[in-house]
Amino acid sequence: MEKINFSRNAITTEEELREIIGEPHELVVKKSISFLDEHCKKLISMSPLLFLSTANAEGNCDVSPRGDLPGTINILNKNQLVIPDRPGNKRLDSILNIISNPNVGLVFLIPGLEEVLRINGRATVFNDKEVLEKMSLKGKAPLLGIGIDVEECFIHCPRALKESNIWKPTSWQDIGNVPSIMKIFTDHLKLNGVEVKE
Incomplete structure (x- = not known):
């Protein structure tokens, strides 16, 4: 398929967007809070995995699993x-x-729970030994901490995780035909002109 010019049918204003999608229900708007209440703290304490969304000063984005x-x-x-x-x-x-840009978004996942906790705020990279020691793993403190000043928290509806069946092993695809990560890694290096000896 040849490259599509997405700008040909681009939605560029909120008015255009609302004409297609409509307005959110008042309850959806007002579910957002600006601090960590006991519910948020509980969910964070149970989460073994979060996704950290960042962008640099030029607006180039990244999402990193933690x-x-x-x-x-x-x-x-x-x-x-x-x-x-x-x-x-x-x-x-x-x-x-x-x-270069402190604005971040976080998504916290808990295995088996189809809702996720979303937090938006401002981040600072810091090196406070006293704080970092409290997060030691196997006797080693992290080298750095990412401090988050929370600005917005809310529960996100279960639709994405429910429809994906992410927590249902019986729905998972067979990954036997997926190349090894090392194979993908070395093939991508080759695309960039780097040969890796087997």
Whole structure:
């Protein structure tokens, strides 16, 4: 299929968008709160996986999965939490984005629960040893922390996870035909002119 010019039928104003989609129900608008209440704190404490959305100053976006033991996120108070940044591949996509643009979005998942907790706010990359020590894993504190000043929290409806059947193993596709991650990794390197010896 040849490349499509998306701008040909682009929706460019809220008025155009509302004409197609309509207005949200008042309850949907008012479900958003500006701090971490006891429900939010409970969900965060049970979540082993979150997705961190960032963008740099130019608007280039990234979404990064962050997995850890439930309860590892450090909730400092009703307005702040800290995500540990454990050693990884040193690309630092999220960290570099936050340094140039602090606006972030978080999605917290809990296995078996089809609703997700969404949090929006402003992030700071910091190196406070006292705070980081409290998030040690196997005796090692994270090298950095991502401090989040919470601005908005709300529960997102279950439709996406329900329709995807993500928690139902009987609906999962057979991954036997999927190439290994190493095969994908080396093939992508080859596309960039890098040959990897087997």
